[in-house]
Amino acid sequence: MQFPIVYVYEQLGMPGVAAFLFWGLAAVVLHELGHGWAAVWQGDDTPIRYNRLTLNPLVHMGWTSIVFLCMVGIAWGSMPTDPSRFRWGRKGRVVVALAGPAVNLVLALLSLVVLAIMNAYHAKQGTDASGQAVLFWWRGANLNLLLLFFNLLPLPPLDGAQALAGVSRTFWKWLHDPTALRISFIALLVFMFSGLSSFMFEGVEQVGLMSLQVFSNIAASAFGVPPSQLPSG
Numbered sequence: 001m002q003f004p005i006v007y008v009y010e011q012l013g014m015p016g017v018a019a020f021l022f023w024g025l026a027a028v029v030l031h032e033l034g035h036g037w038a039a040v041w042q043g044d045d046t047p048i049r050y051n052r053l054t055l056n057p058l059v060h061m062g063w064t065s066i067v068f069l070c071m072v073g074i075a076w077g078s079m080p081t082d083p084s085r086f087r088w089g090r091k092g093r094v095v096v097a098l099a100g101p102a103v104n105l106v107l108a109l110l111s112l113v114v115l116a117i118m119n120a121y122h123a124k125q126g127t128d129a130s131g132q133a134v135l136f137w138w139r140g141a142n143l144n145l146l147l148l149f150f151n152l153l154p155l156p157p158l159d160g161a162q163a164l165a166g167v168s169r170t171f172w173k174w175l176h177d178p179t180a181l182r183i184s185f186i187a188l189l190v191f192m193f194s195g196l197s198s199f200m201f202e203g204v205e206q207v208g209l210m211s212l213q214v215f216s217n218i219a220a221s222a223f224g225v226p227p228s229q230l231p232s233g
Contacts, residue, residue: 025066035099042086101159124224156180
C-alpha cells in the first residue's frame with residue numbers, strides 16, 4: 001500500500017505535496033470554522049468558550065486526522081456547538097450544518113475563478129501559466145468540491161444528515177439512535193473503501209472541469225482572448 005502523500009511526491013514532487021497538505025488542512029479547518037461562525041451568529045457561544053475559533057489545524061483535526069490525511073488521504077475535524085442555544089431553533093441547525101459545506105463551495109469557486117483568470121491573462125500575454133500555480137488552484141477546487149458533496153450525503157453524522165434533522169423529526173431521531181449511527185458508520189466505510197466512492201470522485205472532477213470551462217469563457221471574454229487559446233483542462 002502506497003501512502004497518498006508519497007504517491008503525490010512521486011508524481012508531482014514537492015509542489016504537489018505542498019498543495020496537497022495546504023488544501024487538505026485548509027479545507028477541513030475552514031469548513032469547521034464555518035460551522036463555528038454560524039453557531040456564534042445563531043447565539044451559541046460554545047465555539048468561543050472552547051477556544052475553537054482558531055486557524056490551528058491541531059485544534060480542529062488533531063494529530064490522528066492529520067496523520068490519516070497523509071497516510072490514507074482521509075481527514076476529518078470537529079466543532080463543538082449546542083443546538084439548544086440556536087435562536088432559530090431547528091432552522092438554526094440547518095444553517096449551522098450547511099455553513100461548513102458553504103465554505104467549501106466558496107473556496108472551490110474562488111480557486112476556479114483564480115485559475116480561469118490566470119489562464120486568460122497568460123493567453124493574452126502569449127505565455128504559459130506556471131504549472132505549479134495551475135496545480136495548486138486546481139487541487140483547491142477539486143478537494144473543496146469533493147468535501148462539499150461528501151459532507152452533503154444524508155448519513156449521520158455528516159452535515160447532510162444534520163441539516164435534514166432540522167426539518168425532519170425522523171432524521172433527528174436517527175442522530176440520537178446508537179444503532180442508526182453504527183449502521184451509518186458502516187455505510188460510510190463501505191462507501192469510502194469500495195468502488196462506490198470512485199463515482200463521486202469522477203463526478204466531482206467533471207463538475208470542476210465544467211465549472212472551470214464556464215469561468216474560463218467569462219475570463220476569456222473579459223481579456224479579449226478567444227476561448228480556443230485557453231487550456232482545455
